[in-house]
Amino acid sequence: MAFQAKKKEFESEVGNKYTFQNVMNSKQAEIMDEGTNAVGKVLNTKMMPLMLKHVVVTPSGLTMDDFETWTELEEVTNAAFSFLRKGQ
Structure with a gap:
C-alpha cells in the first residue's frame, strides 16, 4: 500500500485552530x-x-516563540506528537 497522508483538525484550549498531517x-x-x-x-x-x-x-511556519504561553505550545506539540504516533 502506498502512503496516504492523513489530516486532523485541532483546536487548543484557548481556541486557536491547527491542522496536523502525518508523515x-x-x-x-x-x-x-x-x-x-x-x-528514548x-x-x-x-x-x-x-x-x-x-x-x-x-x-x-510556526516556531516555539510564536506561542503566547508555554501551556499552549506544549498542548499543541503534544497533540501533534500523539497524532504522528497514532495516526488519529
Missing part, C-alpha cells in the same frame, strides 16, 4: 531519532520544533 514512516523515524535522547526520552528543544515543522501544517 511517511521513514520521516517519522528520522523525527524520533532526532527528537529523543539515547534512552523526548527532548523538548528538538522535538517541539520538529512537530511544528513537519506535523503542524496550518498555520505553517
Whole structure:
C-alpha cells in the first residue's frame, strides 16, 4: 500500500485552530531519532520544533516563540506528537 497522508483538525484550549498531517514512516523515524535522547526520552528543544515543522501544517511556519504561553505550545506539540504516533 502506498502512503496516504492523513489530516486532523485541532483546536487548543484557548481556541486557536491547527491542522496536523502525518508523515511517511521513514520521516517519522528520522523525527524520533532526532527528537529523543539515547534512552528514548523526548527532548523538548528538538522535538517541539520538529512537530511544528513537519506535523503542524496550518498555520505553517510556526516556531516555539510564536506561542503566547508555554501551556499552549506544549498542548499543541503534544497533540501533534500523539497524532504522528497514532495516526488519529
